[in-house]
Amino acid sequence: xxKITKFYVCIIAVVSLTAAMLCTGCxxxxxxxxxxxxxxxxxxxxxFLGEDSEYTELEVYPVYNxxxxxxxxxxxxEPQGFVYVSIGEKAYPWKDMYTLSDTExxxxxxxxxxxxxxxxxxxxxxxxxxxxxxxxxxxxxxxxVFIYNESPFKVAGIKDESRYxxxxxxxxxxxxxxxxxxxxxxxxxxxxxxxxxxxDYTPGMESAYATADIAFINKSNFDL
Numbered sequence: 001x002x003k004i005t006k007f008y009v010c011i012i013a014v015v016s017l018t019a020a021m022l023c024t025g026c027x028x029x030x031x032x033x034x035x036x037x038x039x040x041x042x043x044x045x046x047x048f049l050g051e052d053s054e055y056t057e058l059e060v061y062p063v064y065n066x067x068x069x070x071x072x073x074x075x076x077x078e079p080q081g082f083v084y085v086s087i088g089e090k091a092y093p094w095k096d097m098y099t100l101s102d103t104e105x106x107x108x109x110x111x112x113x114x115x116x117x118x119x120x121x122x123x124x125x126x127x128x129x130x131x132x133x134x135x136x137x138x139x140x141x142x143x144x145v146f147i148y149n150e151s152p153f154k155v156a157g158i159k160d161e162s163r164y165x166x167x168x169x170x171x172x173x174x175x176x177x178x179x180x181x182x183x184x185x186x187x188x189x190x191x192x193x194x195x196x197x198x199x200d201y202t203p204g205m206e207s208a209y210a211t212a213d214i215a216f217i218n219k220s221n222f223d224l
Contacts, residue, residue, distance in 0.1 A: 027089055033062055033070050040073050040085055040098055043224045048077065055081060061153070063163045066203040072165050073098075074151060081105030082151040084165070085224055086216040096223035099216045107149050111135040112195045113208050115173050121145050134174055138195070152182040152193035152212065166190065166201055171208040179211035 031039065041060045048055055055077040063072035063084070073085040084101040109121070114136040121130040121137060124144070137145040148155050153163050166181040181201070183190040189198045194210035201207075216222070 036070060036087060037062060037073065040075070040224065043098065044075050047224065048075075055079075061163055063165050065164070066166045066201070068162075074153065074163060076151060076154060077105060080149040082149075082154070084214060084216075098224035099218070100222045100224050101214050101216055103221055105149065107147050108152070108194075108212065109145050109147050110138045110152075110194055110196070111210055112138065112197075113174070113210050115208075153184075156184075156191075156193050156196075158184055158193075161185070164190065165212075165214070167203075168201070168209060168211065169204070169206040170211065171206055174208060180214045181209055182212050 037060050041058070044058055044060065048058065057078045059076045059078075061074045061076065062070050063074050065071040071087055073087065074082060075085060076082050083105055086099045086101070088097045088099065113134060115134055117134055117136045119130070119132045119135055119137055120128060121132070123129055139145050161184045164181075164183045164185070166183050168179055168181055170176055170179050181190070181199070182193045183199070183201075184193070185191075186198055188200075190201050191197075192199045192209055194212055197210070199207075199209050201209075
């Protein structure tokens with residue numbers, strides 16, 4: 001009887017291990033949009049809403065790519081803060097399906113692209129924060145740069161519209177390389193939420209549009 005019991009225990013263990021391996025290798029298409037958002041929400045709550053957390057709650061929004069496919073998500077924290085999530089094609093034993101843009105929420109500053117411009121950005125105490133080129137930061141009536149701790153979507157008051165992160169290849173004078181434009185649709189155009197300009201966008205294009213400082217880093221601590 002003990003041998004039979006051990007046999008069944010082994011069978012159950014093998015089946016469970018196989019199921020776990022199969023689930024690890026599942027493609028993102030295995031889950032519905034609602035399931036992706038729920039999975040991201042559960043992981044975000046576990047990671048960011050601990051007992052000593054500075055955040056009281058969070059909300060997760062779907063974010064689409066230039067082909068209207070769900071490839072990202074936006075986590076908005078209360079009272080403030082946000083991070084983006086990239087949804088990978090698959091999950092692997094060494095790489096999670098969900099990758100954070102930052103391990104902690106970061107601030108951002110709206111700007112316009114202006115070739116040749118040089119900017120020094122100081123905090124309220126006169127300390128130098130950034131030195132940049134080809135960017136003209138948007139300032140208030142006192143000359144202070146706007147610094148936001150909420151996402152471009154929340155700052156722009158976006159609620160029920162579809163949110164987008166559009167990939168663009170940056171123009172040579174901006175250094176080239178891939179970057180993302182947080183945007184919403186406006187007819188045949190998009191509203192670039194970094195500088196508030198309407199843009200004509202086509203997938204794969206090179207542009208000098210204002211982009212967000214986003215990076216999805218392939219390191220384990222950026223896994224959600």
